[in-house]
Amino acid sequence: MVQLFVGWPNFWRLMRPIVAVKIQFEVEIVSEEEFEAIDAAIQEAAMQEVEATSRKTRPGLLTPLDKFRGGLGYLSVSDLTAQFWCEQQMEYNFLAPEPKPETVQMQLGKDIHMARELELYDVVDIKIESKEDKWATRFLNCLNKMAFLDAQQTIRELPVFGEPFQLGVFVYGIIDELHFNEMGQLEISELKTRATNNSLPSKAQQNKNFLQAMLYSIMFNDLLEGKLATTTLLSKFNLNGLAALSEDVVKFANELRIPCAKLIQIADLMLSRFKTSNIPKISSVVVEYCSQFSHEEIHKTCLQLDESWAHSKLVTMLPYWKGERETIGVEIEEAWKCHRCEFADICTWRIKKDEECRKLK
């Protein structure tokens, strides 16, 4: 059984008075110039590492995409953001015998996301009998939310998929929120909850959050441009487009006035809905930080979509997944991440870097 959120406008919410709350926040103090210099140095070092550790993919050798994604053939956006933080740490997490248990903070974050979704949607229970049913409900959900976007309404939890910059790796993710800003631009908003009332994360963490929102935006814009074919979508998720859908899913499709009995029809309809819609591309990216205690907004950071920045990051990151290079850890400029890392004592990358530093002294 899955629960799907089906929306209709909450007009009463528009009548609610808006109370402005001014909150002091603290940030880790690094100037923009300093940060850009550090970022450029890290990028440069990462590219050098990529070149130094490049290797040809050998036929028959399992790639990290095969090994860690259990033959799924695609990545989630959170895989990429974990890699962006520290690829070596992400790999150690994949290799750990048990997945990390959910913390109280993670649960609180989920609850806040759920509460936001429930502000716009009602829950519908749908009986799922196959993976085709599961994806059919996701695609129907997408179709339903596209209709709200067409009417210039805010939507939350929109699934997106695609191959950003056609770099050979398929990616799936769920957008927190899309809305139209005061200039009429379509804006993506990524919600991050914090176990504090007034502090922002480090600049590195903020960049990771921006990368996440930018990847969603790039995939959404690609869908509007019709860059994804139905056959690719189905094959990447290993789905049988001709499989019959469960009675519940077909009933749900009928309720949405989408009378389709086969997954391929729903997938086709969804992709052509993206392609033929008049919805503008996402141009503005917002990351909102909200307190897990007060549920109040701590701060909002806004940027224009920067495709070349996101492209430069993926060009460095994706060869790892395709088995074209060895694993890379953090560069010396970001060694502070190692102090908080649970793998610091066993990390071969950190030990190697320590030795290199000692030799230089």
Ligand code: SF4
């Ligand atoms: S110790 Fe440092 S380099 Fe190693 S996994 Fe942790 S953060 Fe990455």
